[in-house]
Amino acid sequence: MTIPRLLLPALLLVPPGLQAGDPALPAVEVREEVLVIVNAHIISRRHFQQAVEQENAALYRQFSGKELDEKLREAREKTLQGLIDAFLVQDKADDLGIRIPDDYLKSVIEDIKKQNNLPTDADLERALRGSAGIGLAEYTKRQKQGILQQEVLRREVFSKVAIEDQELRAYYEDHKDEYKVPSRLRIRELVIPKGGTPAEQQAAKAKVDLVRAEIAKGSSFEELVKQHSESLSRTTGGDLGWMDKGLLRPDLEKAAYGLKPGQVAGPLDSDKDTSFIQLIDAQIDGARPFAEVKDKILEKLQEPKAQNAIEQYMQGLRVRANVRFLVAKDKILEG
Secondary structure: OOOOHHHOOOEEOOOOOOEOOOOOHHHOOOOEEEEEEEOOEEEEHHHHHHHHHHHHHHHHHHOOHHHHHHHHHHHHHHHHHHHHHHHHHHHHHHHHOOOOOHHHHHHHHHHHHHHOOOOOHHHHHHHHHHHOOOOHHHHHHHHHHHHHHHHHHHHHOHHHOOOOHHHHHHHHHHOHHHHEOOOEEEEEEEEEEOOOOHHHHHHHHHHHHHHHHHHHHOOOHHHHHHHHOOOHHHHHOOEEEEEEOOOOOHHHHHHHHOOOOOOEEEEEEOOOEEEEEEEEEEEOOOEOOHHHHHHHHHHHHHHHHHHHHHHHHHHHHHHHOOEEEOOOHHHHHHO
């Protein structure tokens, strides 16, 4: 999009986030100084300053004096280039036909809310205002830009960085500690309450003896559960699902970890009941399967190999772009 020549020299009536030529421009009354035009996009001073302030917060806590001044200037330059590059990648995404569906973007924001225990959009808005000084709309926009950038780089750069399957497997074997999962087991339970009266206790003892005899004969433990267990798990054949170590009653857990799949332990007594348990499966201090983590390993190994390729790719976008500084770059970096 061509920017009318008369708009270039001075202050444009354009807020951060709008593009030159946007139909909303005539109604905008807030005066914004435009620093850079990137193809059909603008970077205003306020837009730039907001980004710089967010980047600089950590620097003020870590440095002081001349070192701080140097770090701040470096940060300003990186921030400015980052804003320019974000628009270049956005335009490339348009060229490639990459679109981020609203539903997908909404699901990303919902995940962020859940991870941070923020039930509503208003809660997230307050958190963003307090920590980053931006609202939900701006944050959502930046999330979208980040996703677009990842997808462009995945298609244009990462997909062309070859990593042999043998190299992936070698990394997995050498770094299994990174993919550890806690010990866990899956058992069936058969629970017989002891009862309160002598008659109930006698009946419970008889049932325990019957179950023990049936187990010794090789009867199906799952069927015995359905016939004799009085626990809620009876409806699932006694299957309690996967349970991390430490969640079971200590005596049951100790017995379970001493079994092989299919074996049964019991009777195991508590004050209130007698239990039999069968081990269905166990994972002992294992690692997640290679197939499950292969894609993550691929990303990890691609990243260092792709750094040069990414810089070359971005340089190519910069060379072909129409980037115009309405304020000299040195002046922008001086603040």
